[in-house]
Amino acid sequence: MIMSKKVRTRFAPSPTGGLHLGGVRTALYSYLYAKKHKGTFVLRVEDTDQTRFVDGAEQYIIDCLAWCGISADEGPHTQGEYAPYRQSERKEMYKKYALQLVESGHAYYAFDTPEELEKMREQLKTPQNPSPQYDTHTRMHMKNSLTLLKEETEKLLADQVPYVIRIKMPKNETVTFTDMIRGEIKNDSNLVDDKVLLKGDGMPTYHLAVVVDDYLMKITHAFRGEEWLPSAPVHVLLWSYLGWGHAMPHWAHLPLILKPDGHGKLSKRDGDRLGFPVFAMDWYDPKTGETTKGFKELGFLPEAFINLLALLGWSSGEEKEIFTKEELIEAFSMERVHKGGAKFDFEKAKWFNHEWIKKMPVASCELFVKPILESKGIDIKSDEYLLNVVSLVKDRCTLLNDFYVQSVYFFQAPQEFDLESVKLKWSADKADFFTELISRYGQLTEWNLEALETCFKALATEKNIKVGDVQFIYRIMLVGGKYGPGVFHISEMIGKQDSMERIQRLMGLLG
């Protein structure tokens, strides 16, 4: 095969709730891989489980991908040539293939009721085998077209007795395939169960749908989480049984994202417990009425979010850690994805965001900051003023939301003061200093950084007071706390009038 096919990757989430970090990463890697190879990235909605369908989840997923800047080229939101992209809308296609498999002897009808299945598992359960499967060992004891006479099966079908179609796993075969990350993977066919392909309600299970759709949508590279590895042999067999072996996509099973503490996959609950988001954006669950915080709303930049996710399980091999999307596309390769799972580290995640805020031009930064301040009811005076504020405080903001605390005092006099700290330095001569300072400020003809700093320091020297002490108090007067950029910068920005009022205000409080 000298001619290589056009790369087509897909992200195939099921619309059952908030979009998890790991899901975004899978989408991201699929996107990066497709773009790197000038291919197409497809979004396919795997809504075959009617009972788990959640209203609004699909649009939410689309919105999340859009926020991350990794929107799909084809999907339910577009008019792609492989539509429809919702499996529920493709329902009729799957049955045909299931029947084809029955026809060719690779699948069979099974009429066992859920109760009967339960009974079988209960009866066959032993300490050595706590979870018996419907497989090559047990299927001949069950109620299916393998154990029933042909006429019996036909009668049941004619009577519309509910049934499922199961794959008939072969005996004594080693199913082998190559994973782009892990290399050759082998499985003993005797050990994997006869997975249901077509459910009682006529919907396909994931196993059938993923194969049929990947084939029909001409997917060339299929990336998914490591949790799919155990059922991969079923999919590999299906590709071959359906006669599509030559077209099977290249697989890559991505390592899991683990809890930062303890063990196991990172879940929404861990985020709640440990105080960080797990979903890309706020997710409102219509069933419970609860909203779960997302990275976006917490103040993450999408650029930082995909950057940190990309580096969670993949590394370029070089020291560089901050990547733009374009740079990621350029540098990404599946071979450099780690095999082992990675524990999520929120501190590092925040570091990425901080780096992105520092790196962002002041003007772009202002675009994000403006709505945040406005939503808090702050009158931003003018864009020029805001721009100056942003340039002064941006390096000390880790999350976008930090801009509020770091810049309110440029717009409003502080409501609360760190009086504890002031009192340690307060004394009669300090009071005298500030009284005199107000008067000198009044006489200043020019209000700029140099003028007021000179005035301030000259007075301290005159009064024989440590500049640092009064400067520190001055900071609390203007800001309310022990933070923020240089005091004289702040003072210059807020103006003479405001500066004088704030001095007076705190002096009043100190009696």
Add this chain to the structure above:
RNA sequence: GCCGCGUUGGUCAAUCGGUUAAGACGCCUCCCUUUCACGGAGGAAUGACGAGUUCGACUCUCGUACGUGGUACCA
């Protein structure tokens, strides 16, 4: 239980048989800043264990341990 996958500092990780085993986050110290950050300089901290292959193993093989995933008419 069985099967799959994995295992370099607390965390993310480089190394693709020969290095004093990078770098980053976090932590600590110092400098800068008479605030807090930013920035700069330093520091502590790593190859799960046991065999084998090899002149030489973090790197290859096997075993053990541990972790993780799966074992549904969920994806």
